[in-house]
Amino acid sequence: MRFWPQVMRTATTFTIVLAFAIAEAPAQDVRSVGGCSIRPGTLCASKNLRGADLSGANLRHSQFTRSVLAGANLSGANLDESNLAGADLRGADFRSASLVRANARGARFDDSNLSGAVLSNAVLDNASLAGADLTQANLSGGNLANARLEKARFVNADLQNANIRGGRLKGASFVDAKVQGANFTGADLTDADFTGASIDHAVFSRARTTGCKGCPH
Numbered sequence: 001m002r003f004w005p006q007v008m009r010t011a012t013t014f015t016i017v018l019a020f021a022i023a024e025a026p027a028q029d030v031r032s033v034g035g036c037s038i039r040p041g042t043l044c045a046s047k048n049l050r051g052a053d054l055s056g057a058n059l060r061h062s063q064f065t066r067s068v069l070a071g072a073n074l075s076g077a078n079l080d081e082s083n084l085a086g087a088d089l090r091g092a093d094f095r096s097a098s099l100v101r102a103n104a105r106g107a108r109f110d111d112s113n114l115s116g117a118v119l120s121n122a123v124l125d126n127a128s129l130a131g132a133d134l135t136q137a138n139l140s141g142g143n144l145a146n147a148r149l150e151k152a153r154f155v156n157a158d159l160q161n162a163n164i165r166g167g168r169l170k171g172a173s174f175v176d177a178k179v180q181g182a183n184f185t186g187a188d189l190t191d192a193d194f195t196g197a198s199i200d201h202a203v204f205s206r207a208r209t210t211g212c213k214g215c216p217h
Contacts, residue, residue: 036049166186192215
């Protein structure tokens with residue numbers, strides 16, 4: 001049995017090495033961009049992340065209030081239930097990103113690419129999405145009250161039961177979109193295009209529809 005102490009020493013050494021490797025693994029998996037740790041639940045309020053590459057990042061439950069992410073690449077990123085209130089997201093790439101129940105109140109998405117993004121039940125009231133591309137995006141149940149949406153493209157998008165009261169939608173395109181049950185009360189739909197859109201049970205009370213294609217009159 002003289003070999004037994006050697007076996008025990010080898011096993012102990014292996015255990016220590018394995019424990020060290022496990023302890024170090026999380027640190028190696030977390031990268032930092034602009035002073036922010038890119039991980040779920042990260043705190044990145046009031047940070048300058050202009051043009052950052054965050055594609056595919058898992059940022060669920062994260063805090064980006066008042067941060068600058070203009071021109072950033074967030075394609076395929078997971079931002080579910082994150083806080084983006086007041087953030088500057090102009091010209092950012094959100095293609096196929098997930099922002100389910102995200103809080104983007106007052107955020108600026110002007111000219112951003114949100115095609116294929118999932119924003120169901122997201123809070124976007126008083127946000128600005130002028131000129132944004134939301135083709136095939138899912139905004140069902142979202143709150144876009146008083147949002148700026150001039151010339152935004154909602155082609156084939158899902159806006160069922162969305163709240164767009166008081167929204168500024170001049171020249172916006174809803175071609176082939178699903179807007180059943182959406183609330184456009186008091187919205188400006190001047191020159192908007194609802195050609196081929198499903199508008200059953202949508203509310204257009206007091207909306208301005210001059211030049212609007214497919215709007216009920």
